[in-house]
Amino acid sequence: MSPAGPPASRVRFGIGLLFGLLVALAGGWALLLGARTQLEDDWTTRxxxxxxxxxxxxVGQATDDAGVRKLVSAWQGTHPPGTRVRVIRGTTLEAxxxxxxxxxxxxxxxLAREEKPLYDQAQRLRAGVDSNRxxxxxxxxxxxxxQGGARQVAAPLEADGKVTGMVRLLVPAEPSTGGRSPVQAVLLLVFALVLYAVAAWLLPPRTALLATxxxxxxxxxxxxxxxxxxxALGLAxxxxxxxxxxxxxxEVGRARALTGASAIDGGAWDTDLxxxxxxxxxxAGAIDREKGxxxxxxxxxxxxxxxLTLAALGLLALVVVGFGGAHRVGRALVTNRQAYAYIAPAIMGTTLLVFFPFLYGIALSFTDSNIYNTNLPLTELWVGLRNYAxxxxxxSFLRRAADGHWVFNYLNFYWTFLFTVIWTITNVVWGVSFGLLLALVLNTKGLALRPIYRVLLILPWAMPNYITALIWxxxxxxxxxxxxxxxxxFGFEPLSWFDTPFTSYLTALATNxxxxxxxxxxxxxxxxxxIPADLYEAAxxxxxxxxxxxxxxTLPSLKPALVPAVILSVVWTFNMFNIIYLVTxxxxxxxxxxxxTQAYKYAFQRYQYGYAAAYATIIFGILLVYGxxxxxxxxxTEAL
Amino acid sequence: MAPSRREERTPHWILHTFLAATVIYTVYPVLWVLTIAFSGKQSLAIADLPADPTKLDRFRAVLPWPTRFAFGNFSSVMADQPFARWMLNSAIVAIGATIVGVALSCTAAYAFSRFKFPGRRFGMMSFLVSQMFPGTLTLIPLYIIIVQWLGLGSTLSGLVIVYATTSIPFSVWMLKGYFDTIPKELEEAAVMEGAGPGKIFWSIVLPLAKPAIAITALFSFMTGWNEFIQAATFMDKEEMYTAPVGLRFFVGGFQQQWGYFAAGSIIVSIPVVLLFLYLQKYLVSGLTAGSVKG
Incomplete structure (x- = not known):
C-alpha cells in the first residue's frame, strides 16, 4: 500500500471528521426523534x-342505570368534544x-350481533382481573x-370487588408538541469542520497532529x-x-364536582395495564418529586x-477514514472487483441470515429477554453476565423431590454437558469403527454383490432423519x-425403554x-x-x-479424509437435535x-429467550474450543 | 511373527455373513415402516398377539410383513389429509433453495478457490465457524428477520431464502475443495485462446466440477426437504406446512396415527432416497476430492 502522504492525510482526516460527525450527530438526532415520539406516545396513553x-x-359508584347515564353525560360535558364513552354490562350497552x-x-x-367484539373485550378484561387476583x-x-393520536381505552367496571362490566373511552388526539429542529446539530457539524479546516491549514501536516x-x-x-x-430530553x-x-x-376536580365526595385518591388512577x-x-395530583x-x-x-455507542462508532469511522483504512478498502475493492463480485451475493445472504442472527443471538444472551418483554429493546433488558453465571x-447436583427424597438434578448444566460428551464420543467411535470396518470389507477385491451391499448400506443416510427417529x-x-x-x-421381560436414563440413552444411540x-x-x-495397489504389493x-x-x-492414507470427516461428525453429533428431541x-x-435440546426447551417451552441464548452461546464456545x-x-501430528 | 500366505485372505463367506447381518440391521426399520404403512391400520404392532403367545406368534409379530395388504393408509393420507399440498410446498421450497443456494455457492467457491484477495482467509474461516452455530441460537433472530422485518412468515419464499443461505457455508467449503483439485493449466490454456473469466467459469470449471455440484445440490435438497424446526416456526397456516411438519402432526402430541405416519413417510422418502441412490456414484469423488488432496 502506498504511504499516506501528509497532504492526503489532511483531506482524509477532514473526510473522516465529516463521516464520524454524520454518524454521531445525524444518527443521534434520528434516534432521539424516535425516542421523543415514543415518549410523547407513552404519556398520551398514560x-x-x-x-x-x-x-x-x-361509574362503579353509581347506584342505578339512570344514575350511570346521567353521570356519563355529565362527564362527557366536562371533556373535549371528541370524547366518547360507552358503558357495557354483560350483553347490554348501558350508557x-x-x-x-x-x-x-x-x-x-x-348489543347487536356485530358488536360481539365489545362483549369479548369485556370478558377478556374480566379474565385478566381474575387471573391477576x-x-x-x-x-x-x-x-x-x-388510533393515530387518539386513544381507545377500555377498563373493567367493579362493584363490591366484582367485575360487573366495562367502560370504553375514546380520548381525542391532542396537537403534538412537535419534534426538535436539527439546526443545532447542523451548526455543530459545520462549526467543527470549519475549525478543522483552519487548524489543518495552520498546523504542520503531520499525521499524529491531524489525528489529535x-x-x-x-x-x-x-x-x-x-x-x-x-x-432537552429531560425537559420533555x-x-x-x-x-x-x-x-x-x-380529573380529581371533576370527580369532586360530580359526586360531591372530597377524599379522592387521583394517584391511584395512574396505572399500568x-x-x-x-x-x-x-x-391530589402533584408529582412525587423523587420518583419524577x-x-x-x-x-x-x-x-x-x-x-455514546453512536459516538464511539463515529470515532471509529473517523479513525478508519483518517488513517487511510477506508482508502485501502476502497482500493482493494476496485483491484479485486471480480472476486468480490463473485462472492458478494453469497456474503450478503449469509451476513443477513447466518452471521447477523448469530450476533443477535449472542446479544440476546446478555439480556433477560422472555415472552413477557419481547417488545422492549435489548438495551433495557441488559443483565450482563447474569445468565452465564x-x-x-x-x-446443585441433587435436589429434593416432591416426596422429600433427594434425587439427581438432571437439569444441571454439567450433567447435560457430560451426557452430551458421552453421547458424542460413543456415536463417533461407533460411526468411525463400524463405517471403516464396512469400507474395508466392501473394498475386498472380487467380492460378489458389492454394488448391492453398497446401496443397501447407504440407505440409512438417504432416509430423512426425523423419519428415522420416529420409526425407532x-x-x-x-x-x-x-x-x-x-x-x-429370547425369554426376556419387556423393557420400558424410556423409564431409566441408561436404556433411554441406548434407544437414541441405536437410532443415531x-x-x-x-x-x-x-x-x-x-x-x-x-490408495495405489502397488503399495500393498511392495509391502x-x-x-x-x-x-x-x-x-x-491404510491408516495414514485414510487420515486426510477421515480427520475432517471426524471433526464434522463430532460437530453434527454434538448438535444432533432431531434424534434426541424426537426419540427420547x-x-x-x-x-x-x-x-x-436443553437450550431449545428453555427457549420454546419455558420461553426464557435470554437464558436459552446464553446456553446456546456456551455450546458454540465449547465447539469453537474443540475445533x-x-x-x-x-x-x-502432520508436522511430525 | 511372519504371517503365512493363507491368513492374508479372509474367506468370502465370512464377509458375506457379516454384510448380510449388517444389511438386515439397516433394512429392518425400512421394512418395518413399509409393513405398518401397508397394514391399513393405525397401530404400530405388526401383528396382534394372542393372550398366551407362543414363540411362533412372537416371531410373527417381529417379521416385517403385514398380516394383510391394504392401501387405505396411502389413499387416506393423500385424499383426506392435506398431505399432497404439503408435499408440493416441500418440493417448491427444496428445489428453490437448492437452485439459489448452489448458484450462489458455486460463484463464491470459485472466487475463493481461484482469486487471491483480502478477506479470503477470513471469509473461509467464518464459513467454517458458522457450522458450529447452534440452530437454537439463531432461530429467534431468524424469526424476527423473516416474519417481522421482511414480512415473509407463512410464505414459501421465506423458507427458500432461509434454507438457501444457511446451506451456503457448507456448500462453499465442499465446492472450493473440489475446485482446488481442478488443474489451473486448463484455464490458462483457455485464457491463451482468449476466453474471459466468465466463460472459463461457465464452460470449463463448472462441467468439470459436476460430481461436487451434484453432491452439493443433493445435500441442499435434502436439507430443504427434511428440515422441520424452522419450517414449524415460520409456517403458521396449516396449508403452508411442509411435509415434515405435517408428518410430525400424525404422531406428535396426543395423535397416534402410526399408519398415516408410515404411509406419509414412505411417500416423502421415495423422492429423496431415489435421488440419493442415483447420485451416490458422485458421493465418493464429490465428498473426498478436496480433503484427500488437502
Missing part, C-alpha cells in the same frame, strides 16, 4: 388511562355518548388501541450535542410528567447509552414395539448409530480406493503382515437431554 380509570371509578348510539340505537339496549404473570386489565486535532474536535462536538440533547420528560399531573388534578399504580402522582427525578434520570441514562455457577421411537414402544417382541422371543455410519463408510471407501514383498500393512499404509425427548426427567484444539493437534 393520560388516557388516568381518564378511563377516573371514569370507571365514578353511551357515541353519536352512533342515538335514535333507535340509543342506550340502554342489547390469583397471582402469576400479570395480564392486561386495561386495553389500549392507538480531528479527534479533539469530534469529541467536543459530540459532547456539546449529547449534552444539549439530553437536557418533565413536561410529560407535568401534563400527567395536571390531567390527574383535573395491569392496573398497578405507578405511584408517580400523589392523590428518578424516572427522568432513567430516560436520560438510556438515551446516553445509545448516544446462573448456568455455569449451578452446582415406534420400534422401542413398550407394548407394541418390535424390540420388546424380540426380547420376548443406524443413521450415522454410512457417512463414515462412504468417506473411508473413497479414501481406500485412492507384501517385504513380508509385512496384514496388521502391519493396515498400520503403515429428554426422558426420563431431562436426563437424556443434550445441550442443544481449535483439534486443528492444533492435527497440524502438530
Amino acid at each position: 393520560r388516557a388511562i388516568v381518564a378511563v380509570n377516573a371514569l370507571g371509578s365514578l 353511551s355518548t357515541d353519536p352512533a348510539d342515538t335514535g333507535a340505537k340509543a342506550a340502554p339496549r342489547r 390469583e397471582g402469576g404473570a400479570p395480564k392486561a386489565e386495561i386495553e389500549v388501541e392507538r 486535532v480531528s479527534t479533539a474536535l469530534f469529541c467536543l462536538a459530540a459532547a456539546f450535542f449529547v449534552g444539549g440533547e439530553l437536557r 420528560e418533565r413536561d410529560g410528567q407535568r401534563a400527567l399531573a395536571s390531567t390527574v388534578a383535573a 395491569a392496573r398497578k399504580p405507578h405511584g408517580l402522582v400523589t392523590g 427525578e428518578a424516572q427522568a434520570q432513567r430516560v436520560r441514562r438510556g438515551a446516553l447509552r445509545s448516544l 446462573t448456568i455455569l455457577g449451578d452446582f 421411537k415406534g420400534m422401542f414402544h413398550r407394548q407394541f414395539g418390535v424390540v420388546n417382541q424380540v426380547l420376548a422371543i 448409530g443406524w443413521l450415522s455410519f454410512p457417512f463414515m463408510m462412504v468417506v473411508s471407501l473413497g479414501a481406500l480406493q485412492s 507384501r514383498v517385504d513380508g509385512a503382515s496384514r496388521w502391519q500393512q493396515f498400520r503403515a499404509i 425427548a429428554g426422558e426420563p426427567g431431562g436426563s437424556t437431554e443434550i445441550l442443544i 481449535t484444539i483439534q486443528n492444533r493437534v492435527t497440524r502438530a
